[in-house]
Ligand SMILES: CCCCC/C=C/C(=O)SCCNC(=O)CCNC(=O)[C@H](O)C(C)(C)COP(=O)(O)OP(=O)(O)OC[C@H]1O[C@@H](n2cnc3c(N)ncnc32)[C@H](O)[C@@H]1OP(=O)(O)O
């Protein structure tokens with residue numbers, strides 16, 4: 456539906472690009488002319504994804520844990536040496552576990568904050584300093600979650616994602632002189648590998664509580680990211696776009 460050249464000559468890094476939503480984003484970017492780097496912790500997952508993704512265009516992977524500053528530094532150097540530039544960063548890597556708030560251990564809280572807030576911050580700051588600020592051009596898309604009415608059943612990720620949303624707004628202002636745009640995408644419940652982490656009883660009947668009566672698809676999230684990363688969204692920054700079939704507005708989704 457978009458021009459096949461929408462992202463021609465763009466270099467894009469997608470964290471968590473080896474599975475689910477991230478893989479769909481990587482595929483959509485490749486199909487629209489970009490060269491793509493996917494990054495995450497597990498090499499086997501990245502290798503399997505690469506075999507599929509490279510049939511759509513120029514793609515490679517880098518093993519990187521977004522919680523580890525040294526690995527992020529190495530990733531930035533690697534991209535500088537290989538691609539020489541970075542145009543778009545998609546901070547998609549993340550995750551959490553469902554738990555009643557009173558049962559979350561200190562380690563559990565820190566693990567989720569580290570993964571979703573600190574990891575996203577470290578990636579954004581390092582890649583902006585290495586590429587976007589000196590280039591005076593850059594684009595960041597942060598995948599968060601549907602936190603519109605809080606995030607009952609997963610308070611740790613609700614807090615982390617709210618932090619990322621605020622960071623998105625703040626940096627959109629601070630870095631506007633460098634021509635860097637940042638936006639957030641807030642998916643509702645998306646039919647994706649990520650849902651395998653949740654017990655079946657939690658997933659039962661979810662669609663009934665979504666106004667559009669279905670889950671979203673990874674391709675639908677990818678299309679939104681494609682739009683935000685492209686010149687079609689040239690005047691959009693500091694925004695959060697929900698893609699949730701209306702779930703933020705109505706219905707009890709989380710059974711706690
Ligand atoms: C109704 C459906 C709504 C869907 C909406 C959202 C969907 C999605 O986001 S889908 C994406 C899902 N994908 C993932 O979540 C994958 C990534 N997730 C993770 O990697 C983990 O969740 C993680 C961030 C917590 C992993 O961190 P890590 O540092 O590797 O964790 P550790 O194993 O070292 O554990 C640290 C700490 O956390 C406690 N913990 C981990 N998992 C659970 C769990 N399932 N339940 C309870 N507690 C958990 C763990 O026990 C440790 O704490 P201590 O035991 O106190 O040391």
Ligand SMILES: NC(=O)C1=CN([C@@H]2O[C@H](COP(=O)(O)OP(=O)(O)OC[C@H]3O[C@@H](n4cnc5c(N)ncnc54)[C@H](OP(=O)(O)O)[C@@H]3O)[C@@H](O)[C@H]2O)C=CC1
Pocket residue numbers: 470471472473474475476477494495496497498500501519520521522547548549550551570574598599600601641642643644645646647648649650
């Ligand atoms: N599916 C859904 O309904 C929703 C998903 N989201 C969010 O969208 C994003 C993608 O989710 P989805 O595709 O469904 O789930 P997946 O579990 O398939 O994707 C998560 C990805 O993040 C990577 N990852 C996790 N932690 C790290 C880390 N510390 N460093 C580097 N990579 C990491 C994983 O790869 P590896 O294991 O190799 O590190 C994996 O590829 C996540 O942030 C998720 O929380 C938000 C709302 C709803």
